[in-house]
Amino acid sequence: MVLAERRRHTLLKSTLILLAALFLQVAIVSDLEAFGAVGDLLVLVTVAAALVDGADRGATFGFAAGLLYDLVLDTPFGLSALTYALVGYAVGLVAAAVGRSGGWWPVALAAAAGAAAMALYTGIGHLIGMPYPVGELPRIALVVAVWNAALIVPVRGLLRRAFGRREPDRVRLAAFVR
Amino acid sequence: MAIPRPSRSRTRLAVLVLASVTLVTVGLRDAPVVRDVREAASTVVGPVEGAADGITAPFRNAWHGITDYEELRDENERLRQQLAGQEDSEAGEIRRSDAEEQLAQLSAALDLPYAADVPTVAARVVSGPRSNFSHAVEIDKGTDDGVAVGMPVVTAAGLVGRISQASGSRSTVQLLIDPDFRVGVRLADRPELGTARGRGRGEPLTADTAIDLDVEIPEGTGLVTSGVDRSAYPPGIPVGEVTGTREGSGGLALDLIIEPLADIENLSYVSVMRWQPAE
Numbered sequence: 001m002v003l004a005e006r007r008r009h010t011l012l013k014s015t016l017i018l019l020a021a022l023f024l025q026v027a028i029v030s031d032l033e034a035f036g037a038v039g040d041l042l043v044l045v046t047v048a049a050a051l052v053d054g055a056d057r058g059a060t061f062g063f064a065a066g067l068l069y070d071l072v073l074d075t076p077f078g079l080s081a082l083t084y085a086l087v088g089y090a091v092g093l094v095a096a097a098v099g100r101s102g103g104w105w106p107v108a109l110a111a112a113a114g115a116a117a118m119a120l121y122t123g124i125g126h127l128i129g130m131p132y133p134v135g136e137l138p139r140i141a142l143v144v145a146v147w148n149a150a151l152i153v154p155v156r157g158l159l160r161r162a163f164g165r166r167e168p169d170r171v172r173l174a175a176f177v178r
Numbered sequence: 179m180a181i182p183r184p185s186r187s188r189t190r191l192a193v194l195v196l197a198s199v200t201l202v203t204v205g206l207r208d209a210p211v212v213r214d215v216r217e218a219a220s221t222v223v224g225p226v227e228g229a230a231d232g233i234t235a236p237f238r239n240a241w242h243g244i245t246d247y248e249e250l251r252d253e254n255e256r257l258r259q260q261l262a263g264q265e266d267s268e269a270g271e272i273r274r275s276d277a278e279e280q281l282a283q284l285s286a287a288l289d290l291p292y293a294a295d296v297p298t299v300a301a302r303v304v305s306g307p308r309s310n311f312s313h314a315v316e317i318d319k320g321t322d323d324g325v326a327v328g329m330p331v332v333t334a335a336g337l338v339g340r341i342s343q344a345s346g347s348r349s350t351v352q353l354l355i356d357p358d359f360r361v362g363v364r365l366a367d368r369p370e371l372g373t374a375r376g377r378g379r380g381e382p383l384t385a386d387t388a389i390d391l392d393v394e395i396p397e398g399t400g401l402v403t404s405g406v407d408r409s410a411y412p413p414g415i416p417v418g419e420v421t422g423t424r425e426g427s428g429g430l431a432l433d434l435i436i437e438p439l440a441d442i443e444n445l446s447y448v449s450v451m452r453w454q455p456a457e
Binding site: 073118 | 190191194195197198199200201202203204205206212215216219220223226227230231234237238241245305306307308309310311312313314342343350352356357358377378379380381
């Protein structure tokens with residue numbers, strides 16, 4: 001009973017965080033262009049969720065975040081959902097393999113994940129017949145990586161509170177590696 | 179050692195990936211349900227985006243002040259020089275002629291020579307692309323003003339794109355640089371037709387044509403919409419000018435490389451042509 005209620009709370013909070021990320025993205029971040037590219041809050045919350053709660057949550061969060069983003073874009077529907085789910089899962093796996101959550105690790109991982117997400121998106125785009133210019137990719141990847149690195153620590157803190165986790169669950173991570 | 183059982187995590191990933199692949203497949207077929215859902219989402223997000231515009235304007239300006247510093251400094255320098263020049267001559271005279279010049283430009287924007295008999299709706303671009311891979315902008319006119327999906331969007335210079343989504347007071351314009359964008363074109367002085375397609379931000383358009391390989395197409399030749407029977411665009415809208423040619427994929431005809439005439443990166447006002455293809 002208590003467990004079900006807590007689960008409901010987590011679901012509600014996750015939904016609110018995703019919606020907030022979407023609105024902030026389209027209302028603010030998408031207008032803050034630097035070097036011809038903008039940051040991506042949806043991939044940021046995906047990475048944060050994966051860092052806090054592992055590959056499972058990362059994939060789910062990525063799927064939901066990507067799907068929400070796809071709703072307001074004109075790009076192929078479902079492409080962000082697919083990309084971000086894969087990225088969330090991969091970040092969860094890498095975080096578990098590294099087994100450390102302090103220092104510069106999350107920052108570096110978030111930056112790399114942001115860049116990888118953009119590359120993956122472009123790659124899958126090419127597969128389904130949307131030839132996004134590859135020449136633009138380095139700039140886009142760099143800008144998204146910088147945004148991710150700058151914001152990952154506070155966003156991870158926010159998600160940790162939403163998921164009701166005071167400490168990163170080392171026991172679980174360790175079990176996963178074994 | 180125990181046999182490792184399949185992790186729940188991997189099952190979930192498989193389900194999510196399958197779900198997204200299904201969505202992509204459905205979306206690529208331009209299913210009406212996807213369009214409806216996206217339209218509904220836009221009616222929710224659009225107003226919030228608009229409301230946030232006013233609040234965030236100072237931050238945005240500060241941001242552009244930082245990121246476009248070089249450009250601003252150059253412009254500042256240019257304006258200073260202009261001002262210095264004005265002090266020498268009769269300032270009033272210059273201001274007057276400047277006003278006349280502006281009036282002429284505005285009239286040119288409103289009076290589209292190639293759309294003489296098509297009614298147009300002037301619209302302001304209220305927000306740029308929403309993601310790094312999006313090639314669409316939002317305008318502040320919608321179905322209430324007679325805008326409908328499929329209508330061509332132009333500036334005085336030429337074609338900008340087409341309306342891809344329209345709600346009551348806002349619509350989305352798919353820009354002609356979108357890799358998914360197609361338009362039938364014709365060289366201004368030749369009979370052959372071709373199809374121009376976008377290739378993403380910062381890239382020129384390409385057009386495959388039926389022009390023989392040995393034909394010399396001079397740089398700067400203009401292209402207009404062909405407007406052949408049942409075309410999605412009326413004939414004669416300027417699209418771009420040829421900046422180069424190359425052998426087409428079949429090796430039989432020329433591909434043209436085209437620079438769009440409209441300034442796609444810096445759109446502020448556009449006109450929607452209230453024109454719809456004949457059924």
